[in-house]
Amino acid sequence: MKLLLENAHIEGIRYYEIYRKHGGYRAAEKALKMAPDEIVEEVKKSGLRGRGGAGFPAGMKWSFLAKPEGVPRHLVCNADESEPGTFKDRYLMEFLPHLLIEGLLISSFALGSNLTFIYIRGEYAWIVDVLEQAIAEAKTNGWLGKNIQGTGFDCEIHVQRGAGAYICGEETALLESLEGKRGNPRIKPPFPAVQGLWLRPTVVNNVETLAAVVPIMNIGGEAYSKIGVGRSTGTKLISACGNINKPGVYEIEMNLSVEEFIYSDEYCSGIPKGKKLKACIPGGSSVPIVPANLLFKTAKGETRYMNYESLSDGGFATGTMMGSGGFIVLDEDQCVVRHTMTLARFYNHESCGQCSPCREGTGWMYKILKNIEYGKGKMSDIDLLWDIQGKIEGNTICPLGDAAAWPVAAAIRHFRDEFEWHVTHPEEAQTRNYGLAHYAEPLSTVTV
Ligand SMILES: Cc1cc2nc3c(=O)[nH]c(=O)nc-3n(C[C@H](O)[C@H](O)[C@H](O)COP(=O)(O)O)c2cc1C
Ligand code: SF4
Incomplete structure (x- = not known):
């Protein structure tokens, strides 16, 4: 509807x-x-x-x-x-x-x-x-x-x-x-x-x-x-982009499953060149990234739907947020470290500078991520990054600080091995992609 x-x-x-x-x-x-x-x-x-x-x-x-x-x-x-x-x-x-x-x-x-x-x-x-x-x-x-x-x-x-x-x-x-x-x-x-x-x-x-x-x-x-489901009433506009066949703005009812949204021809029409899904950021750049294995099913094994409650099911440990509905899909070729670095640069640039955890922290996160991405990182940098994001979250005047911290936290939480690989393979880091463990199982059922 x-x-x-x-x-x-x-x-x-x-x-x-x-x-x-x-x-x-x-x-x-x-x-x-x-x-x-x-x-x-x-x-x-x-x-x-x-x-x-x-x-x-x-x-x-x-x-x-x-x-x-x-x-x-x-x-x-x-x-x-x-x-x-x-x-x-x-x-x-x-x-x-x-x-x-x-x-x-x-x-x-x-x-x-x-x-x-x-x-x-x-x-x-x-x-x-x-x-x-x-x-x-x-x-x-x-x-x-x-x-x-x-x-x-x-x-x-x-x-x-x-x-x-x-x-x-x-x-x-x-x-x-x-x-x-x-x-x-x-x-x-x-x-x-x-x-x-x-x-x-x-x-x-x-x-x-x-x-x-x-x-x-x-x-x-x-x-x-009565349209939608539970406290997610009415319809929602989703702007879909990234590695999908049909980017665009879609109006959905919020009882639509995430799997159907990505693979059905009515919406994103799947991933180009038959590539595998690696991860998704379903609510705009500020919300936690979700690896493919947690995207279609929650940690409890229930179907994940495109609505406020279902997307956040599991909290930030295994879930994410509906946010603004900016749905970004990453395929198997995308590098989460590079992606996180790009976002960190954005938040650092956009910080108004009023509060020090955000002003200084976003700069430090960008610097450390840049080092890791460009093969100059140390193992201890990953823990340092984790520490810095934790000190920004909840300690600032406005939620831009949280918005900068969440993508970093989620990337480390779900893709730590990818960060470690960048540290142990500094020269290959820029040319190879990594993250095979996070691919979704092949799709068995997509009902359209
Ligand atoms: C850094 C930052 C950027 C935001 N940008 C937007 C925006 O572009 N558009 C928007 O509607 N809300 C944005 N918000 C949320 C607004 O502060 C506010 O919550 C919203 O406009 C309220 O409208 P709603 O209740 O209809 O969602 C932003 C919040 C933050 C912290
Ligand atoms: S958290 Fe908000 S108020 Fe504080 S420095 Fe960042 S952008 Fe400015």
């Missing part, structure tokens, strides 16, 4: 007339007749969890929004999308801009935001034009601006481009940047729901989260909650 991308293939759906002809703004019509609190209740009922990475229930976040008398409130849409491997929001905004605008209108009405922002990564310059055109069309047709559809509700949406910093996707750094300052994360509490943009109560939600409010209004929170 598709709730978000159902109409993505329709030519011209990016434009107001076509979007409207295919049922666009019907959810907004319905919502504008409801009381704001009723909309919040519907979103709560739906079980929708934030699609930006942490999976926090959206309705609950909305209900935390402080409402002091006479103080404006804001909704901010997080379109920074800088997590390596994640490109689903780009797809939504580029092809279905009115779906996002409609979701923003309904959410702004529910939260009482008359001034709403889309903070978008600077590299998505062409999408800024797409969004601004959609905003202008929505305004011309009475869905934005003053007295929307005669309800007395006013709402303006502004698009603000970032300047290329990953850290500005972290919600408080984003707010700092939106205020015109350097994007340094704030210490929490206070949370944005109490003191956010210009210290006013603010809700920050991901693009996909806010777009999902449209189908929730259309089908009702209860019906939405």
